[in-house]
Amino acid sequence: MSPSLIPVERILLGPGPSPVPQRVLRALGAPTLGHLDPQYLAIMDHTCEQLRQVFQTKNPLTFPVSGTGMAGMECLATNLIEPGDEVIVCVNGVFGTRMKDVMERCGATVHAVEATWGDVIALEQIIEALAKHPKTKLVGIVHAETSTGAHQPLEGFAEVIHAHGALFVVDAVTSLGGHELQVDAWGIDAIYSGTQKCLSCPPGLSPVSFGERALARMDARKTKPQSWYLDVSMLRKYYTGGGGGGGRVYHHTAPINMTYALHEALTMVLEEGLEARIARHAQMHQRLRTGLEKLGISYIPKRSLYSLNCLQIPAGAEDAVVRRRLLEEYGIEIGSGLGPMAGKAWRIGLMGYGASIRNVDLVLAALRAVL
């Protein structure tokens, strides 16, 4: 027997994917076009323009990589690193740990700058690390650590990193569209995100943006990027029409229908307005926080994200039982702890369309009933 393709709907309040509105699901199901069809190219170009607005950048090279968030991380690493390069990676959770692994696989010597899981990295640590490793070519940091809920400040980082001639590379998977994030104003050279968090689109694409310094680094490469699929020197000829004679050059077949969904999701972000959307995320986070405190549940990170709330499992509560009851009785998905936080943390995501009064009050009511 085939499992039902009309699944019981869930309220996705975990670490992602987040709830996808009907408008986006409908766009996803629009008729498939060819990847060189003028209609598709218009939708894709407009999607890239919308991404520039949401990233707050003028970078011409802004497009969705054809894979989920981690493909974006790998795209930046494989294009910006050459074997033997020294890089600094900030590690204070699962995603910093991964970035280190991904960059090592690209042949980099990675110097880790660490903080306890749940804490953030201090600018002084970067300054020290750069002084200790003057050959550093790139500094990678996670803006929104989905595994711990820690909200990393990024202001002031670019000046320090650029003074050393290094690139400033940011993971914004769980912040784009839900948190203040200004690629140009903050001097970010390359950034990646995912569609399935605060943008409220299904998983399947990873928006990226590369600034001038990153372009110059890629243009100066002596070796081909080790990934063909993610090679920006070819991708840019498709996404920005930078092929010989200005025409578009086929690289790989883009995930057409996913682009429709991302386009619709970004349209909704821009209709709401970035500022209003971020304010909504802040308000819903505060509403949840107030409610949780009344239940005696506390946050793990000192500086919590709005989009991802990482909570200490209260004494006496059984992790798996509570999550199963929320899922079975309420249709609510929340996330478990990862790595050293397994069994100790719950992660409640309030992302994009999911960050609503309805969801906050419901999850609070459900927790009250179940605990």
Add this chain to the structure above:
Amino acid sequence: MSPSLIPVERILLGPGPSPVPQRVLRALGAPTLGHLDPQYLAIMDHTCEQLRQVFQTKNPLTFPVSGTGMAGMECLATNLIEPGDEVIVCVNGVFGTRMKDVMERCGATVHAVEATWGDVIALEQIIEALAKHPKTKLVGIVHAETSTGAHQPLEGFAEVIHAHGALFVVDAVTSLGGHELQVDAWGIDAIYSGTQKCLSCPPGLSPVSFGERALARMDARKTKPQSWYLDVSMLRKYYTGGGGGGGRVYHHTAPINMTYALHEALTMVLEEGLEARIARHAQMHQRLRTGLEKLGISYIPKRSLYSLNCLQIPAGAEDAVVRRRLLEEYGIEIGSGLGPMAGKAWRIGLMGYGASIRNVDLVLAALRAVL
């Protein structure tokens, strides 16, 4: 102004994507679930089981890679090759050329076995190349060369390749679900395909399958695969539950809705029956061929695929004008020639749902009117 997300529908008779039936588009838009939701895991497990049936294999490690077809190619290369390995790649079109590039980026020394574009590779060429390069660890070949329409025979290859202790690796992007293809019976060790060709699903996933020899090769690796995103040692813990204690281990967020679409597309393949489906592809190819010959249009490859018909542009016909008129007046997309065939070839795809009497007779009528 935002471009319309209700695009004018096209009849996709190019090299892919192919027409996607409404049933599949509807499945694509089903409510998004979490990637560890029991409902999603059931759909994903069943999708893998369906893939085994369509690949005609018992390989437990059969799953959709989270990217388009070329991500599948890269997945095989990055996992099966270690830097310094010698490999043989058959090159007789764009996709063999790419496979060589992808494997070189993985650090392989690639010995190319070549044939004129449009021709196929003879088994004798492989025998000679293996004799000349006895350290060869892998032989890669394209079953259905989408750029030339050549249909590569694969029978007898495995015996020769296995006798040298090498792996038999196949690109089946444009053949899976439209051509005879028996992974186990033909001794194929690793294979990849795409969803957007004869499976009639939008682009976005790349089904792959690894046999025992390929698993042994991966288990014996001395180095990590250079791609984290495509690292099968981690992916298998999610897709086959082979984590410690038998549980599933989170790797990356799978493209949930694309899995729904693939599941529905495979359900349609199996409802029709593989044998009937392949026979339909053969019949529609023959019907098109007969009609084209009446129009004085001839095929480029001697052994043509059913799914992709690569034609000599007749004298006097202007390539771009004809394709534009087909698109604008009939809403029909056909493909142009690639590489040395640019301006010389048209490529008409009859793939999956698109391989119908209606489409064949329509494209013939349209060509008759336009030429």
